[in-house]
Amino acid sequence: MSVVDISGVSKRYDRVVALDDVSLTFAEGEFFGLLGPSGSGKTTLLRSIAGFVEPEAGAIRIDGADVRDTPVHRRDIGMVFQNYALFPHMSVFENIAFGLAVRGVAGAETAERVRAMLALVRLAGYEERRPRQLSGGQQQRVALARALITRPRVLLLDEPLGALDRRLRQEMQIELKSIQREVGITTAFVTHDQEEALTLSDRIAIFNEGRVVQVGAPSAVYERPETVFAAGFLGDANFFAGRAAGRGDGLGRVRVEGPGALLTADPLPADGDPVTLAVRPEKIALTAADAAPAPAGAPLNRLDGRVVQSVYSGNSITYKIAVAGAELTVFEQNRASRPFPAGAAVRLAWSPEHSVVVRP
Amino acid sequence: MRRGWAWAINGYLAAVLGFLYLPIAVMMVMAFNQSSLYELPVRFDTVWFEALARNDRLLRASLNSVLLALANTVVATVLGTMAALAFARYRFRGRALLQLLLFPPITIPWLIIGTSMLVLFFWIGIGRGLHAMLLGHVALSLPYVIVVVAARLKSFGPALEEAAATLGASPWQTFWRVSAPVMAPGVVAAALFAFAVSFDQFVISYFLAAPGVSTLPVEIYSAIRKGFTPEINAVSTIIILVSMGIMLLVARFYRFGGER
Numbered sequence: 213m214s215v216v217d218i219s220g221v222s223k224r225y226d227r228v229v230a231l232d233d234v235s236l237t238f239a240e241g242e243f244f245g246l247l248g249p250s251g252s253g254k255t256t257l258l259r260s261i262a263g264f265v266e267p268e269a270g271a272i273r274i275d276g277a278d279v280r281d282t283p284v285h286r287r288d289i290g291m292v293f294q295n296y297a298l299f300p301h302m303s304v305f306e307n308i309a310f311g312l313a314v315r316g317v318a319g320a321e322t323a324e325r326v327r328a329m330l331a332l333v334r335l336a337g338y339e340e341r342r343p344r345q346l347s348g349g350q351q352q353r354v355a356l357a358r359a360l361i362t363r364p365r366v367l368l369l370d371e372p373l374g375a376l377d378r379r380l381r382q383e384m385q386i387e388l389k390s391i392q393r394e395v396g397i398t399t400a401f402v403t404h405d406q407e408e409a410l411t412l413s414d415r416i417a418i419f420n421e422g423r424v425v426q427v428g429a430p431s432a433v434y435e436r437p438e439t440v441f442a443a444g445f446l447g448d449a450n451f452f453a454g455r456a457a458g459r460g461d462g463l464g465r466v467r468v469e470g471p472g473a474l475l476t477a478d479p480l481p482a483d484g485d486p487v488t489l490a491v492r493p494e495k496i497a498l499t500a501a502d503a504a505p506a507p508a509g510a511p512l513n514r515l516d517g518r519v520v521q522s523v524y525s526g527n528s529i530t531y532k533i534a535v536a537g538a539e540l541t542v543f544e545q546n547r548a549s550r551p552f553p554a555g556a557a558v559r560l561a562w563s564p565e566h567s568v569v570v571r572p
Numbered sequence: 573m574r575r576g577w578a579w580a581i582n583g584y585l586a587a588v589l590g591f592l593y594l595p596i597a598v599m600m601v602m603a604f605n606q607s608s609l610y611e612l613p614v615r616f617d618t619v620w621f622e623a624l625a626r627n628d629r630l631l632r633a634s635l636n637s638v639l640l641a642l643a644n645t646v647v648a649t650v651l652g653t654m655a656a657l658a659f660a661r662y663r664f665r666g667r668a669l670l671q672l673l674l675f676p677p678i679t680i681p682w683l684i685i686g687t688s689m690l691v692l693f694f695w696i697g698i699g700r701g702l703h704a705m706l707l708g709h710v711a712l713s714l715p716y717v718i719v720v721v722a723a724r725l726k727s728f729g730p731a732l733e734e735a736a737a738t739l740g741a742s743p744w745q746t747f748w749r750v751s752a753p754v755m756a757p758g759v760v761a762a763a764l765f766a767f768a769v770s771f772d773q774f775v776i777s778y779f780l781a782a783p784g785v786s787t788l789p790v791e792i793y794s795a796i797r798k799g800f801t802p803e804i805n806a807v808s809t810i811i812i813l814v815s816m817g818i819m820l821l822v823a824r825f826y827r828f829g830g831e832r
Contacts, residue, residue, distance in 0.1 A: 262738060284737040285746075291738040297731035301753045311739035314749070362740060 215240050215398040216261060216366055221270035223256055230256040231267065232422040238366070243392055244400045245409040245430075247446065248419030254402045257419075258368050261400065263287050274365055290359030290397075291368040295375060296351045298343035304330075304354050305339040311362035329357040332391060349380045356388070360395060367392070369401035373408065385411050406446050410434065418442050439571045443490040450496075450540045452489040452567075456480040463511060463564050470536035474513050476567035488570050493543035495566035498531065501557035513567065515560045519552045533558060596812055603805035620806040630807055633791035637771055640702060640787060644709040644770035649763040651710070652717025657751075659718070660725040661733070674715045685712070686779035693780065701782040708776040713769040717762040724758025764822045768815060 214237035223231040231253045238244045246254040259265040261272055263284035271278050279287055290311075298307050306313075308329055312322045330336045333353035343351055352372065359367060372388065373381045389412055392399050403409050409416050410430040417427045418441075426433055426442045437443035440451060454468035464480035465473050466487050476489060501516060517535035529551045531542045542560065544551075552558055602610060606617035624630060658664070659671055677685065689708050690700070698704050732754060736746040774789040781790050788811065792804055 262734075264734060284734070285740050285742055287738075288740075289738055291735065293731050293735060295731065297735040299732060299735075299750060299754070300728070310736070310741070310749070314736075314739065314741040314745050358735075358739065368738075 213240060214238060215242075215275060216400070217271075217273040217276070218257070218261070219271050219273075221257070221260060221267045221272060223253075223260065223265060223267045229422045231260070233270070234422075234424050235270075236417055236424060236427065238398050238400055240398060241396045242398055243389070243412055243414045244398075245413030245416040246400060246402045246419060247406060247409040247416055248404065249445065250404060252419035253422040254417075254419045255370060256422075258370055258400060258402050261366065262289055262291055262368055288362075288365045289368055290362065290364035290366070292352070292355045292359050292370065292372045294371045296343075296355040298351055298354055298358075300343055302343075303339060304335065304341050304343070304346070307343065307354055308357045308361055310358060315362070325361055326357075329361050332360070332394070333357045334387075348376050349384060352376065352384060353387075356391065360391075360397065363397075365398065367397045367399040369399065371402055371404070374403070374405075381408070388412065409446070416446075418446060420445070436568060437490060437570055440488060440490070443568070443570050448493050448541055448543070449490040450493065451570075452491070452538075454487055454489070456483050456485050456487050458483055461511065464569075466567070470538055471515050472536075474567055475511055475564035476569060477565040478567070478569040480569065488572060489567045490570045491540075491562060491567055493530070493541040496540070496542045496560050496562045498533075498542055498544060498552065499559045499561070500552070501559050503559070512561045512563060517558055517560055519554050519556045519558060521554055522551055524551065531558075533560065535560065599805050600809045600812065602802060603809040605802070608802050620802040623801075624803045624806045627803060630788070630791055630795070630803065633786050633788045634807070636702060636785065637788040640705055640709065640777075641767045641770040643706055644713060645763050645767045647706070648710045648713040648717050648766040649759060652714050652762060652766070653721050653755075653759055655714070656718045656721035656725055660722055661730060674718060677712070678715050682712075682773075682775035686776040689776065690779045699782070700780050701785055704780040704782075705777050705787065708780050709770040709773055712773065712776060713766040716765050716769060720762040720765055721755060721758045724755050724761075728754055761822050764818050768818050768822075771811075771818075772815060 216236075216238040218234060218236045221231055221234045222229075234253070234257060236244075236257075246257060248254045256265055260267050261274075263279065263282065266280075271280065273279065274287065274289075299310065302310070305326055308326045309322050312325065317325075326339070327336070330338065333356055335350060335353055335357070338346070338350070338354075343354065346354065352375075356372075369388075373384050376384060385408060401412065403412075413430055415428060416430055416433050417424045418433065419425070420441050426438050428436075433442065434446055437446065437449070443449040443451075452466070452468045452471065452474055454466045454474070457465045457467040457473060459465065459480065463475045463477060466476060466480070466489055467473055468489075474489060480487060515535050517533040517540065519531055520534050520539065521532040523530040524546075527546055529544050529546055531544065531552065533540050533542055540560070601614060603620055604614070604616050604618065606615040606619055659667065686708070689704075689711075693699060693704050693707070698707065732750050733746050736750045737743075741749060772789065773787075774793065777787045778790050778793065781787065786794075788807065792807065795801070795804055
């Protein structure tokens with residue numbers, strides 16, 4: 213049973229199309245990531261679910277009921293805003309209790325539930341502080357507690373960790389996920405941070421120019437991107453544009469100007485039709501050009517190249533490698549005792565199943 | 573070199589403060605001087621305040637001024653706050669034009685505004701008197717109130733109100749529990765502004781005053797024309813203290829406003 217059902221939602225601002233026929237469903241208890249560059253429509257969709265934006269076409273259903281005519285305050289949602297939007301004239305306690313206060317919940321019950329929330333977000337003892345006396349991470353947790361205390365049907369997070377520095381953001385990601393699990397609430401969150409989307413989401417929808425370009429589990433979307441945009445936005449990718457050139461041994465061949473024939477495990481269009489392959493930088497193995505050739509085994513894509521640049525980042529090294537007129541990015545764990553220097557001749561190899569056919 | 577600069581800057585500061593406050597200080601000292609001819613040395617006496625207490629014209633005018641300023645404060649603050657909310661939180665036809673039209677009245681000389689109001693009020697039968705002055709003062713102070721309240725509203729944006737709505741607060745609850753308390757410092761500052769604009773207003777009051785019904789500044793002006801008496805110093809001293817008190821309050825609330 214889906215908690216939120218979005219079907220065919222469109223919205224335009226003047227001439228700019230913000231949402232173009234978007235359909236998604238959030239399952240019970242699901243942590244759903246809305247990922248895309250700024251202006252891709254993800255925030256507009258979140259605000260449509262909340263009720264701040266009125267779509268021109270399509271329907272949004274919460275628990276099966278169309279919410280078109282339901283004002284924001286009756287939608288039974290919780291929302292965490294990018295800059296938290298804590299009430300500056302209220303204490304932490306009053307902020308968290310706000311949703312109960314407007315519902316006329318009795319004082320004793322309110323105190324009990326606020327205490328439980330403060331324990332959940334590990335802020336016990338902060339009841340009397342003012343929002344401005346808290347750090348960014350603490351404010352974030354107050355905002356989360358405030359949104360959760362009314363036990364809403366859906367939790368909406370608008371770039372919830374965007375205002376935090378990197379280390380705190382990583383800590384909060386783990387905490388956010390564990391709180392969400394504990395409460396079991398259906399959650400939709402907007403982010404432009406691909407790593408955050410991969411870490412937190414049960415499923416991800418990738419947005420571009422108002423459309424959903426791909427939906428799936430993080431690993432599925434990452435390993436099997438369907439479009440050039442999805443491959444390039446979620447992670448890095450090397451692209452090879454060529455033409456389909458037959459099949460053999462269950463593998464497709466793609467003729468690419470420069471590198472020559474490349475193998476893929478994906479189905480191909482008719483011979484001669486244009487094909488684009490995407491290869492993740494970490495799927496490519498590097499060996500020195502003068503090393504003994506690997507024993508013949510499973511068929512591999514093999515190319516010779518020369519290191520143009522190597523960027524050392526401690527646990528990993530990112531190489532730029534010139535191959536037959538193109539420049540490829542290769543990402544290696546720092547396992548070798550000596551990284552390849554710039555100018556070194558190297559051999560690249562990757563398995564055909566890592567050549568993913570993507571649509572333009 | 574640096575020492576020289578420090579002297580120059582302090583000297584400049586002293587000159588500015590002296591220029592601002594010396595005339596006021598002289599007037600206040602003379603209010604307590606027994607001599608009506610400004611003779612020195614000062615002989616302290618409250619004779620002019622006693623004379624003031626017997627001067628019914630001045631007292632009635634003072635009462636008018638206070639009542640008018642209070643009425644203006646209430647009307648202008650309520651209307652101005654509503655307008656500022658509309659400008660800050662709603663999109664409607666003609667919003668930009670209306671906002672643009674707010675500012676010219678601030679720059680038009682009061683003399684001209686006063687004359688045009690007098691003409692208009694006669695033309696449409698409102699005439700002169702306290703009610704006409706109230707209309708004039710409200711029109712005059714509205715732009716100030718709107719600008720001050722709108723500045724406060726701008727400092728917190730619509731996110732707080734949106735957050736309240738997602739938490740289940742109706743628009744009414746959102747206004748009273750979130751918008752009103754957060755913008756209160758701005759509204760208080762605007763109200764004090766409105767009071768001061770009305771209380772210190774001379775030109776428009778002068779044009780719109782009916783015979784026998786005037787305000788303190790108008791009465792002072794006619795008293796000066798008839799012949800200056802130190803009672804004016806006394807009443808001016810009281811006005812200065814009240815006005816400065818109000819402005820200090822404004823400054824205090826403004827600082828609160830900036831604190832956020």
